[in-house]
Every structure is written in C-alpha cells, then in structure tokens.
Amino acid sequence: MDKNYTHINDDLLVKYLLGEATAPESERVEAWAASNPDHLKQLEDFRMILEKSKLQIDLEIDGHQALDRLNARLETEKKTISYTFILRWVAVVFIFFSTGLFFYNNLIGNKINVNSGENTITQTLPDGSTAILNKQSELSFVGGFFNKTRDVKLKGEAFFKVSTDRSKPFIISVNDVQVTVVGTAFNVKSDGAVVVVIVESGVVKVNNPNDSVRLTAGEKVEVSHNQQHLSKGENQGKLYNYYYSNELLCDGTPLNELVAVLNLKFKSNIVIENPALKALQISTTFKNESLEEILTVIAETFKIRVEYGQDTIKLK
Amino acid sequence: MESNDPNLIGLIKSGNKQAFDEVFLKHFKSLHAYAFAIIKEKDDAEEIVQNVFVRIWTKREQLKTDGFLKPFLYRSVHNESLNYLKHQKVRSNFNVHYAEVVKNDTGNLNTELMATELQRNIHSAINELPEKCRNIFQLSRFDQMKYQEIADALNISIKTVENQMGKALKILRLRVVDFLVLIFVLLK
Numbered sequence: 001m002d003k004n005y006t007h008i009n010d011d012l013l014v015k016y017l018l019g020e021a022t023a024p025e026s027e028r029v030e031a032w033a034a035s036n037p038d039h040l041k042q043l044e045d046f047r048m049i050l051e052k053s054k055l056q057i058d059l060e061i062d063g064h065q066a067l068d069r070l071n072a073r074l075e076t077e078k079k080t081i082s083y084t085f086i087l088r089w090v091a092v093v094f095i096f097f098s099t100g101l102f103f104y105n106n107l108i109g110n111k112i113n114v115n116s117g118e119n120t121i122t123q124t125l126p127d128g129s130t131a132i133l134n135k136q137s138e139l140s141f142v143g144g145f146f147n148k149t150r151d152v153k154l155k156g157e158a159f160f161k162v163s164t165d166r167s168k169p170f171i172i173s174v175n176d177v178q179v180t181v182v183g184t185a186f187n188v189k190s191d192g193a194v195v196v197v198i199v200e201s202g203v204v205k206v207n208n209p210n211d212s213v214r215l216t217a218g219e220k221v222e223v224s225h226n227q228q229h230l231s232k233g234e235n236q237g238k239l240y241n242y243y244y245s246n247e248l249l250c251d252g253t254p255l256n257e258l259v260a261v262l263n264l265k266f267k268s269n270i271v272i273e274n275p276a277l278k279a280l281q282i283s284t285t286f287k288n289e290s291l292e293e294i295l296t297v298i299a300e301t302f303k304i305r306v307e308y309g310q311d312t313i314k315l316k
Numbered sequence: 317m318e319s320n321d322p323n324l325i326g327l328i329k330s331g332n333k334q335a336f337d338e339v340f341l342k343h344f345k346s347l348h349a350y351a352f353a354i355i356k357e358k359d360d361a362e363e364i365v366q367n368v369f370v371r372i373w374t375k376r377e378q379l380k381t382d383g384f385l386k387p388f389l390y391r392s393v394h395n396e397s398l399n400y401l402k403h404q405k406v407r408s409n410f411n412v413h414y415a416e417v418v419k420n421d422t423g424n425l426n427t428e429l430m431a432t433e434l435q436r437n438i439h440s441a442i443n444e445l446p447e448k449c450r451n452i453f454q455l456s457r458f459d460q461m462k463y464q465e466i467a468d469a470l471n472i473s474i475k476t477v478e479n480q481m482g483k484a485l486k487i488l489r490l491r492v493v494d495f496l497v498l499i500f501v502l503l504k
Contacts, residue, residue, distance in 0.1 A: 011482030018456065018481070020463050042489075045496050049488050052435045053442060053457045055349035058358070063344045067337060070366050077370055 008032045013046055102145070110144030116156070120243045125150075128163035129170065132244040134189075143168065157189040159244055162202075177223050180205045186215075187240045195223045198235045206230060248286040248294070255280045255302070259315070266291045270313045277304060277315060328372070329379045336376075339385060340369055346458055347393050354397040354439050355404075356432060364400055368392040384470075387451040390458065394443045434495045441491040445484055452477055453484040 008029060015021045016029040033043045110126045116133035123131045125141050127150055133139055137156025143149075150165070152172040162170045162181045170181040174188055177195045184202020188195065197206050198220040205214050206221050213221055213230040220235040238249040239261055248265075250258055256278040259270050268291060272278055280302055286294050295306045295313070307314040327335035344365060351361035368389065372379070442450060455461045455469065456477075463481075467474045489496075 009482060010486045011478045014481045014485050015463075015478055018463075020478075045489050045493070046485050048496060049438060049485060049492065050457065052431075053438050053453075053488075054460075055346055055353055055458045057345050057349045058352065061345065061348060061358075061362075063341045066344050066348075066362060066365075067340055069362070070340060070369055073366060074370060074373060077374065081374060 010046075013043060014050075017043070017047055017050055106144035106146055110142065110147075112139075112141040114139050122244070125152075127165065127168070127170075130161040132159040134158065134243045154188060155190065157187070157243070159185070159187045159200075159241060161185045175225065177206060177208045180207070189240070193224055196240075197221050197223075198240050200241075246288065250282045250284050250286075252281045252283055254278060255282060255298070255315075258282060258298075262291065262294065268313060269311055270295075270315065272315045274304075274316060277302065325379055325383075325385060326381050329376050329381060331376065336369075336373060343386065343389055347389055350390060350439075350458060351393050351397050353435055354394065355400055360400060361397075364393060364396045367396050384451070386459075387447075387454065390454050391443065394439065398440075430495070430498060434492060437492050437495055438488060441488050442484075444491075445487060449480045449484050449487075452480045456481060 012021065012025060012029060016026055021029065029043075033039045105126070112123070112125060114121065114123050114133065115138045116135055118135060120135060121133050123133060123139065125131060125143070127143050129150075131139055131141075131152075134157035137154070137158055139155075139158060140153045142151045148168065150168050150170045152160075152170065154172055154174040160170075160172070160181070162184055172179040172181070172188055174190045174195050175192075177197075179186075179188060179197055181202070181204050184199065184204055186197060186199040186202070186204050188197050190196075197204065197215060199215045199217055201217050203214060203216055205212060206223070207213070208223055208227060208230065210226070210228050211230040213232050215221060215232055218235055219232045221230055221232045223230060238245075238251070239253055239257060242248050242261055242265060248258070248261065256272060259272060262268060263270055282298065282301060284297065284301075286297075289297075295315075298304070298315075299306050305316045307316065324335055324339060328339065347365045347368070348361050351364040352358060355361055355364070371392075442453060445453060451470070452466055455466050456463075461469070463474050463477045466472075466477050
C-alpha cells in the first residue's frame with residue numbers, strides 16, 4: 001500500500017460503500033481508488049459482495065397469509081405429535097405394569113400361607129397345583145421365577161395334586177421328611193411323630209436325613225422321627241381321602257384304622273376294648289352317615305356291642 | 317434485533333402464541349428472502365421458513381432465553397436451506413447435468429448461473445463468519461440497518477461495528493475471490 005494511503009483500511013472502505021463515511025473520508029477513499037487499479041479492484045470487489053449479500057424482499061408475498069399457512073401446518077403437526085406422545089406413554093405404562101406384574105407374581109404372589117383351622121379347605125397354589133388341607137393343618141408355599149424349587153412346608157395333613165413342571169421340583173417339608181414331586185397326586189399326613197405319605201397317581205420320592213424311597217401309585221410309607229430305613233408298603237383302601245371326598249372308603253381296612261379316622265372326623269373318643277377286634281377287616285363305603293349310624297353298621301357286621309359312655313364310646 | 321428479544325423468546329417458551337405470531341410476521345419477509353437467495357425457489361423458500369418456525373413452536377421448551385432472535389433465525393434458515401439443497405442435488409442429478417449442457421451454449425444463462433452461484437457462495441461464507449461479525453453483517457445487509465442502529469441494538473460502540481464490518485468484508489473477499497474474477501471476465 002502506498003505511503004500516502006496507510007490510513008485507508010477495510011473498515012473505511014466498507015463505511016464509504018455503505019454511505020456511512022464523512023465527506024473528507026469519502027474524498028480520501030476516492031483518491032485512493034483512483035491512484036491504483038488494484039485499489040479500484042478491491043473497492044469493486046467489496047461493492048459486489050455488499051450488493052450480492054443484500055436480500056431482495058419479495059414484495060408480492062403476504063406475511064399474514066404465510067402465517068395462516070404456518071398455523072394450518074402446526075394444526076396437523078400437533079395431531080401427529082400428540083398421537084406419538086400418547087403412544088409413547090401407553091408403551092411406557094404398559095412396560096411398567098407388565099414388569100410390575102411379573103415381579104409381583106414371582107416374588108409376592110408366589111408366597112402363600114394358609115391355616116385350615118376348623119374346616120377342610122381347598123387351596124390352589126400359584127403354580128396351579130392344588131392342596132386340600134385337613135382340619136388344623138398349616139401350609140406355606142414359596143415358588144416363582146426366582147426360585148429353583150417349589151417349597152412347601154406342611155404341618156398336619158394335606159392331599160396334593162401337583163401340576164407338572166420338571167424344571168421346578170415340588171418339595172414338601174414335613175417334620176424332617178422331604179417329599180419331592182414332579183407332577184402327581186398324593187396324601188401327606190403328620191401327627192407330630194409319624195409322617196404318612198400315600199400316593200394316588202404318579203411317582204413321589206420321600207426322604208428323611210437317613211434314607212429315601214420312591215413311591216408309585218397305591219403305595220405308602222410311614223416315617224417316624226429320625227427313622228433309619230424307609231420301607232414302603234401297600235396302601236389298603238382309600239380311607240385317607242375321607243376329608244376331601246367326604247366318603248369313608250373301606251376296602252379290607254382293619255377296624256383300628258377306621259376307628260382312628262372316625263375319631264378324627266367326628267372328634268369322638270372311640271376305644272376298642274378287646275384287642276382281638278382291632279384286626280377285623282371291613283369293606284364298605286360310608287357317605288354322610290352320622291357316627292351313630294356308622295357304629296350301628298359296624299356293630300351289626302362284626303356282631304359286637306357299642307357302649308356310649310360319658311366321654312368315650314367302647315366297642316366290645 | 318431489539319433489546320426485548322430475550323423477553324419475546326421467554327414468552328414463546330412459555331407458550332404465548334401471540335408472541336410467536338408476532339415474531340413470525342416481523343421476520344417472515346427477510347427470512348423468506350434469505351432462503352430464496354440461497355435456493356432460488358419461491359415456494360420452497362416459504363416451506364423452509366415454515367420448517368424453522370414449526371420446530372421453534374413444537375420444541376419451544378428447549379429455547380434459550382439469552383441471546384438474540386434474529387441471528388438465531390437467520391442461522392436456522394441457512395442450515396435448513398443447505399439441507400434442502402443437499403436433498404435437491406440427490407433428487408435431480410439429471411437436471412443439473414442437463415443444465416450444464418445448456419450452460420455451454422448460452423452465455424447469458426452462464427452469467428446468470430454464475431451470479432446465482434456467487435450469491436450462494438457469499439451466503440455460505442457469511443454463515444461461516446465469526447458469530448459477532450456475522451450478526452452485525454447480517455443486520456447491515458439483510459435488514460438495511462445503519463451503523464448507529466446496529467450499535468444501539470447490540471449495545472456496542474459504533475467503532476466496533478465499523479471494525480467488524482471491515483473484518484467481514486476482508487474474510488468474504490478472500491472466500492469468493494475466484495468467483496469475482498470469473499464474474500468480471502464474463503461481464504466484460
């Protein structure tokens with residue numbers, strides 16, 4: 001740049017082109033441009049850029065009409081937005097509830113505690129199995145997704161129909177005995193000292209800390225506390241199911257067994273005085289008969305006497 | 317570019333449709349002209365401005381209340397326009413090819429295309445100016461504001477406006493100097 005024009009800079013050129021320069025400044029710029037073709041070229045470049053960067057406002061276009069078109073578009077846009085918004089929340093709520101339901105079912109809903117009290121009750125367990133509890137029995141169940149087994153703790157007596165699930169064994173703990181099932185129907189009874197397991201269908205494995213035994217349909221095992229060996233035997237009749245079938249099914253049943261069941265069912269105190277009578281076998285079915293009627297049938301069958309005392313009933 | 321810009325942005329953010337309409341009416345024409353300067357399509361230029369405003373309204377909660385409305389609008393429109401051109405390029409490769417052939421035949425069209433191309437280049441270069449520089453330049457050129465008006469609006473000295481304008485021109489000239497040479501050759 002020439003010495004004379006060191007005070008000419010870009011700022012001043014722009015100022016001049018935009019009409020912001022003072023009269024003396026304008027004169028200086030014009031002189032500077034005339035002095036050198038390169039100067040003129042720079043000035044012309046600036047002019048071109050300023051010219052081309054100017055916006056050409058379209059005078060035909062109407063702002064209010066454009067606003068109407070914008071609002072029309074916002075209306076349709078709003079609908080799609082609120083639709084996707086609702087859809088998103090529906091999905092969130094659905095996932096939330098199904099997760100909640102899953103955890104509820106598998107953590108809280110899969111635990112059951114029941115006490116039958118004075119009645120015989122039928123309890124459906126969360127896994128679909130059924131347990132029929134005799135009077136004065138107590139049962140707790142823990143199962144679900146987060147447990148590898150279906151654990152049942154039993155006090156008293158219950159009949160089980162276990163739904164099949166090979167991946168989750170159904171394990172009943174009663175006293176120190178464990179009964180492991182896959183899917184079957186069987187009866188478990190405990191009077192505090194002796195546990196009796198009778199199988200109606202399927203296979204059941206019974207073990208205590210010392211031994212184990214597999215029972216199939218029609219077999220039973222009696223286990224007393226800390227017994228060394230478990231030996232299974234044939235089950236006579238279906239007397240064990242009196243409390244849920246409401247029938248006394250005697251099929252070659254010894255009299256003492258029937259009397260024990262009668263004492264439980266009617267809360268009576270029947271005593272067999274003569275030991276010879278205990279082994280007498282009876283085959284019959286009682287339905288809804290009263291205790292007196294049943295005892296009358298027994299007395300007539302075996303030709304024995306029934307004595308009604310104050311607290312006890314004696315068979316002679 | 318008024319001092320109550322943050323106020324207006326705040327109103328829009330809180331869902332005031334009247335404030336939104338006001339801003340649209342006030343800036344629509346210059347924004348439309350800006351988009352048109354880049355894409356050279358009248359109807360599509362309106363759609364580009366619409367896109368920007370639809371996005372502002374539907375995402376108004378995310379607006380930042382500091383800063384000025386107009387530079388933000390210009391920038392949004394510019395980006396939207398470039399997006400449009402990108403799609404347009406893919407859509408009509410054939411048309412471009414056809415135009416190239418014609419271009420070699422008619423000198424007139426050639427000049428026109430060059431002028432359009434120059435303008436587009438200038439606008440791209442403007443958008444890449446440093447923020448302060450860009451805001452001042454756009455107010456001067458797009459909104460025809462005087463130095464004093466710009467200084468008042470941005471709360472800066474008139475000297476700063478002069479400096480930034482000089483800086484902008486210097487940068488822009490470097491960016492488009494090749495085009496300028498061509499334009500002069502063609503115009504002669």
